[in-house]
Amino acid sequence: MxxxxxxxxxxxxxxxxxxxxxxxxxxxxxxxxxxxxxxxxxxxxxxxxxxxxxxxxxxxxxxxxxxxxxxxxxxxxxxxxxxxxxxxxxxxxxxxxxxxxxxxxxxxxxxxxxxxxxxxxxxxxxGKAQKQAKGLTAEALDAIAATACQPRLGKNGRRESAQAAARRGSVDIALVRLMRDAMLRVSECAALTWSDIETVPDGSGRLLIRRSKTDPDGEGAVVFVSAPTMEALASIRDGAPAGLRVFELSPNQISLRIKKAALAAGLGDGFSGHSPRVGMAQDLARIGVELPSLMTAGRWRSPTMPAHYTRNETADRGAVAQFYSYPRDPCQRHQTT
Structure with missing residues (x-):
């Protein structure tokens, strides 16, 4: 049987x-x-x-x-x-x-x-410390934005035309920017349609994530999108109807594009479709965003993963770091109280 x-x-x-x-x-x-x-x-x-x-x-x-x-x-x-x-x-x-x-x-x-x-x-x-995707931080985004539109060699060994490279690079930049701003998982990004994106008067945007790994019932979440990202999205829309998917890519294709963009930018290996989400979490932790707010931004239900991604960025706020930053001179301590 x-x-x-x-x-x-x-x-x-x-x-x-x-x-x-x-x-x-x-x-x-x-x-x-x-x-x-x-x-x-x-x-x-x-x-x-x-x-x-x-x-x-x-x-x-x-x-x-x-x-x-x-x-x-x-x-x-x-x-x-x-x-x-x-x-x-x-x-x-x-x-x-x-x-x-x-x-x-x-x-x-x-x-x-x-x-x-x-x-x-x-x-x-x-072991629980399994290999983690490299974080695509703001610095990595700048490197990708600076190189994404440069012609690359294709599978056939031929170099892209300038026009083809510009179109592909513009999509890569919009993809990485949006995934960072909204801290998107690849499945969430693949499912987005143009109807999910709304522009507000100050030039920024609001993105509706209809369903996600931590929202199987489809309650939805609305997240902020920066004005530069909205401009990058506008540059690739080319009159696409509201019901069309934004990137028309599968989750695997999204991961591969990010990996190739990172390699072309000289960032090395280890980047994947999870890298923009990890990188934004690290950037937020670096500027002092606390774990509860970070969990809300990334739509995490448990603190385990965001704490894991940002452990290097938050180490200087730990108990021992606080000890060494505390004034040891009694006069200095008096001045700070």
Whole structure:
């Protein structure tokens, strides 16, 4: 039997329909809502992860559905030890396996202690200080803005024309500026349409982020966009209708463009689609913005990640730094009180 890819409809609802316990209208209403349970991006990720597990199970001659907990644990351990996959990737794989089992009416093998121990062990073995994207700070933005419109060599070995380089560079500059100002995740940036951007009288803008990783219910957030960024966006719009996506790029394409722009600017490797968000967080911390305000700006629910990104910038405000900046001469202390 070839195990199915993740289903949206709940099998128990369909069984109830077959038994006459629910009407066709009941089933349509319920299954219609179930389709909005998780995002389309998550479904795509789950499909990919599930295919990988099905392939692995087939080579072992073990069933993928319903899977035994020890087989899932062995699969995750192999991906970590032999393929070098990160703990975060393993957690997505486990979530995909759990999703398929739950939605097909089988017991979830990922709730077994052995699978949980495997994931915890991988996290500890890898260490929590995983590689972080380099922050695309204001200085890095200036370097990209100064070089983005210079012609580059393409995949075919030919150099861009001046006109093509200017068009591409203008998009790169607008992309990086907007992602920094709004502290956008790549998925948020990819989903933006021109109707989400509004200009206000002082030349700045307001950006509506309709849905995000930390806002799956789509309550939305409105964020500030600087006047220079609004000018950069206006330069690339070229009469695009309100319903068109701003950059017409996928999340992977956005990350690749930022990486290439950073390399062309001489900033080195290590930049990604997360870099503008990290860099703005570092810039804000550097000027004294406190963690609660930083969390609001970046739409973080937990202080863990913004504190991690800005640990170098906030070190000089720690307890020991305060000790060394405190006047040791009693006369000086009296003057400061």
């Amino acid at each position: 070839n195990p199915p890819l993740p289903k949206v409809e709940a099998p128990r609802i369909n069984e109830a329909l077959d038994l006459g316990l629910l009407t066709e209208s009941d089933a349509q209403n319920l299954n219609g809502l179930f389709r909005h349970e998780i995002t389309a991006n998550t479904i795509r990720s789950y499909r990919s992860q599930w295919r990988n597990f099905v392939t692995w199970a087939a080579t072992r001659g073990t069933p993928a559905l319903a899977a035994e907990p020890e087989h899932v644990a062995a699969y995750l351990a192999e991906r970590f030890e032999q393929l070098g996959h990160k703990p975060a990737t393993l957690r997505v794989a486990a979530a995909a396996i759990a999703y398929v089992h739950n939605n097909c009416g089988f017991e979830n093998p990922c709730s077994h202690p052995d699978v949980k121990r495997t994931l915890r062990g991988a996290t500890r073995a890898a």
